Amino acid sequence: xxxxxxxxxxxxxxxxxxxxxxxxxxxxxxxxxxxxxxxxxxxxxxxxxxxxxxxxxxxxxxxxxxxxxxxxxxxxxxxxxxxxxxxxxxxxxxxxxxxxxxxxxxxxxxxxxxxxxxxxxxxxxxxxxxxxxxxxxxxxxxxxxxxxxxxxxxxxxxxxxxx
Numbered sequence: 822x823x824x825x826x827x828x829x830x831x832x833x834x835x836x837x838x839x840x841x842x843x844x845x846x847x848x849x850x851x852x853x854x855x856x857x858x859x860x861x862x863x864x865x866x867x868x869x870x871x872x873x874x875x876x877x878x879x880x881x882x883x884x885x886x887x888x889x890x891x892x893x894x895x896x897x898x899x900x901x902x903x904x905x906x907x908x909x910x911x912x913x914x915x916x917x918x919x920x921x922x923x924x925x926x927x928x929x930x931x932x933x934x935x936x937x938x939x940x941x942x943x944x945x946x947x948x949x950x951x952x953x954x955x956x957x958x959x960x961x962x963x964x965x966x967x968x969x970x971x972x973x974x975x976x977x978x979x980x981x982x983x984x
Contacts, residue, residue: 825889828898832878832890835898836871839905840864846909856911859920867905870927874898877934881941897933901926 840863846852847860878884878894890898904923912919 822889825887825892825895828890828895829878829884829888832871832875832898835902836868836875839871839902840868842906842909843867846911850911852911856916863908863920870931874927874930874934877931877938881938883941891937893933893937897926897930901930 843860843864847856878890884890901923904919904926908916908919908923
């Protein structure tokens with residue numbers, strides 16, 4: 822349980838620290854200009870992706886109640902963050918494979934988060950609600966009408982000069 826709670830607390834700082842690690846890794850390894858161009862795309866993508874995944878995780882009722890992520894979340898975020906950290910080392914031999922893997926796992930995490938949110942929402946009474954329009958049938962018998970009910974009264978105003 823402590824590991825799942827630690828991941829819960831790590832998700833928001835990860836949105837800031839992972840892109841920062843990519844920048845620090847680029848500076849330390851001296852990866853070059855092409856890596857810097859990739860960095861201009863990767864840093865905002867990791868930031869926005871991590872924030873989006875964090876919001877999807879924290880919007881689930883079970884996560885809010887327990888203040889802990891699921892084991893699927895732990896596994897997925899471990900792989901995705903591990904690949905992102907590995908990309909930050911900018912290894913020339915494995916760089917393309919690591920970037921491709923990080924992108925693929927990030928997209929898989931997005932769908933995993935949506936699947937978990939949908940599963941919890943449809944199974945609980947506090948989840949997504951379906952609203953339908955209901956039609957009300959007319960009563961079988963109309964109430965009896967009296968002669969006074971159907972009378973029409975016309976009230977006419979007097980002109981201002983006649984007062």
